[in-house]
Amino acid sequence: MIPRDTIDSIFTAARIEEVVGDFVNLKKRGVNYLGLCPFHHEKTPSFTVSPAKGIYKCFGCGKGGNAVNFVMDHEQMDYVNALKYLARKYNIEIQEEERTEQQKELETERESLMIVSAFAQRFYTSQLFTEQGSAIGLSYLEERGFTRETIEKFQLGYAPENYKALLQTALKDGYSLKFLLLSGLVRSSAAQGDDGKEAAEPTAEQCSDRFAGRVMFPIHNVSGRVIAFGGRTLRKDKNVAKYVNSPETPIYHKSNVFYGLHLARKAIVAEDSCFLVEGYADVISMHQSGVENTVASSGTSLTIEQVRLIRRYTPNLTILYDGDSAGIKAAERGFNIALKEGMNVKIVTLPPEDDPDTFARKHSTAELKEYITTKAADFIVFKTRELAHAATNDPIKKAELIKEIITTIAAIPERTKRGVYVKECSRIMNMEELILWGELDLARRKMFDEPIPAAALPKAAPAQPAVSYSLLSSVPQEMEILRVLIKYANETGEFINEGETGEEQAKYQMGIADYIIESITGDYFGFEDDTCKRIFDECCEMHKKGTPVSEDYFLKHPDAAISKLAVGLIVDGHFISDWSRKSIGIKSERDDLGKTAMKAIYGFKSRKIEVMIKELDEYIRNPINEAELTERMTRKQKLNKAKSMLKNKLTRVI
Ligand SMILES: [Zn+2]
Incomplete structure (x- = not known):
């Protein structure tokens, strides 16, 4: 926590023309400064900085804010880190509020987990070049078409068949069993005490590696540090789980992590769009094909934390899915969350025989880019068409599908945007707009407990719920x-x-x-x-x-x-x-x-x-x-x- 006083002195010290001037060539124009906008491409400057107000505003793309907002947007930092950045620039010492013993302990624990994870990554990567590793792991990765450069960039690796390999090397190198266990890299077979804590610490003999005989995909946090792993088996045996992932740990909460985000971040901002795929290999293939604004939500359907994370970089999310509709159905909840957070959601359907990985490998970068830009369909329009097609002549089915689409539209925060979709859906389904509005109103009330506007309602409540919608906005x-x-x-x-x-x-x-x-x-x-x-x-x-x-x-x-x-x-x-x-x-x-x-x-x-x-x-x-x-x-x-x-x-x- 940065104390309020320090925040105030940072704001006072930070001169907007200097903060922006580090990134933008500014020319004085009267009392203001003018330059080329760093947030959109332009040839004539419309990016204006007002030292008097301490603010900037682009009259081309509309971005504007104070010095902290500029650092947050330009350097993709959160509020606290943007403040720290400015504090460093202006030599302001940040006296963070006293941390408790417990907080300090927690921090050391997190740091230790990061250190042990980084060690494991180096170990797994080195194993790619042993006799066993290169015969099994490396040859698999090369078969998939991953170049050495890609393997290095994603820090891929191999976990040998031996269930003690990582454990023994780690202990020999002085890493503690405690953090190996806490990171989930190592598992204990010792009986658990009833209340966990009372049980004696397991000995090294009672422990073994979680990952063995698998190709290893390290999972990184936004700043690029390893926090977890996904391991893919190369066996054909159906009884072996295809993927094993690290458990949740103090540094890894899978609901707020994206696979590949540390490498995709810059491209997401530059392209102002983010592609979402399903698997690790999909992300890697897309990056190798030059579409670097790609991430995966590693096994879970999109969560609200993930959506908010992406929302920091772009409001435009495009989902790449293989042709089968089961995948789309499963991901639906996630789409609704993204819409609810005000994102523009598009979907690209690949040919039925492909997934993003195979498709990216089969096509040139130009072809891939062309395909995903021309095939990207607005998600709601896509879903409406799909459903309308499925329920052509069945009135009951049709009623159900309307409810479903309306629920999706109802999640959108902006009223005008909802209006556009209602129009579009009424056209596709050949249906009265008014009926859709009625349904939408009900759905929103269910969703948000939206009150009926109190003004102008008669004292006796009407039998029919009053409508709270409008295409007009105030x-x-x-x-x-x-x-x-x-x-x-x-x-x-x-x-x-x-x-x-x-x-x-x-x-x-x-x-x-x-x-x-x-x-x-x-x-x-x-x-x-x-x-x-x-x-x-x-x-x-x-x-x-x-x-x-x-x-x-x-x-x-x-x-x-x-x-x-x-x-x-x-x-x-x-x-x-x-x-x-x-x-x-x-x-x-x-x-x-x-x-x-x-x-x-x-x-x-x-x-x-x-x-x-x-x-x-x-x-x-x-x-x-x-x-x-x-x-x-x-x-x-x-x-x-x-x-x-x-x-x-x-x-x-x-
Ligand atoms: Zn601009």
Whole structure:
């Protein structure tokens, strides 16, 4: 844990133009700096750095953030390591908070496990070149077409037939039995005590190697250190497991490790896409064929931790599967997780006789690249087609498949994206969009317990669940509210009394933060975008405690999603005002802050009402029965009235 004070001094010391300047050639332009964006390919510079605000923003690809965000994105570091990087650059000593004895012990244990794993890797690799090893192990790898360079790069090896080979060498070289056992490289045949700990430590005689007579694939962590192994048998015997893997250890949790990620990382960022295959050999063949942005989830179906790990490098995930649909079915849960995390998921189906390994070996790099780019199909569209085809004339089957597809779509966090898929699926399946929307609504409520929007609901709950969907989004209005809030929170504006039309307009003074927070929390309208909501909630919390809400606080927020959104919120106005000071819009905004805040609030509420009216319209077009229809017509009337009232107020403000 880095103490808050140290984080603050890092932020204060880190000059954005210097941090970025280490990687980008920056030219001074007025008060800002300009350069070629390191995150996308461009010929004319649109990457702007503002020393005054301590932020950067690319007007080409939209990337932006503070100094820490830049290091995180550019150097693919996590938050803590990015802070450490900057601390080193600016000679700031990090006094990490006191670690407990237990923490220290844990660290030594992890380090010892890494050391013993690295030793085992060197041992297995050296065994490839013994008489037995080269006859069995090396010849197998060469048969698969792996070059010496590839074998070296992936640190492949061979575990000899002798079940004491590693154990004896390790002990002779001074490695402790304790860590050999803990790493799972060695197993004990000694009887376990009832409570494990009480049992006497097994002796070396009671132990043997886990891996014997197998080709060894070391598994690395992101920084390239060996943390586990997978071993493939070369026997044809059906009773021998084809693959044996290391057990879970303090350094190896298979649910958050990708095979090959340490070698794929750079390519994933450069290509802004990641290929996912099933096996170790698939990864190696793809890399050898020049498609280096490839990883495998080693035996497990995708987990949420793995998805988040990839998400740090790219939002684009393409899955390469062999033609049989069993593999796809098994991986489905993983796809849904990836969609839920907001990733774009594509799928490439290989010819039925191939897997990624055989396919990569049969084709040239150019052919392989061509195939995977042209055949990549959007996963949801792919699945819809597949299922629609399977259930052509069977209504019950069709109903089931709709549920299945809808469940998949429901996992997608962005509403607009869900809308696109609903359209596409309704087209492929030749089905009313409205029906799909209804199903989607149910599925989402089941999934997230999404509440029915409280506003505008009559007191008596309707028999049919009200729809909470819309193709309209209120996110732009949400961002505008936050922009005004974090920029002007501590200032005061002049407001017009919100009386009925015709009444005399009373004017009054009020704090901008007071006005916005009261207006939003006083109504039932919620934020649609999760990051917007979190920023707003934090503002409310700070306001309640009397802490001033500031741009700076959000620009330096430890949550990268928040700091980046904050940059987006303030940056456009900031850079524009630098570039064209003539701009009347921006000048007059500060002149009448009350007006600015009221416009933001009315705009948001109008949009929310518009969304509700649109939802009702869809019901009214397809009424379920007479009573419902009447009830909804009445509700629509009320909403229309509210809408025109807001419009009036807005006109009065402007
Ligand atoms: Zn860019």
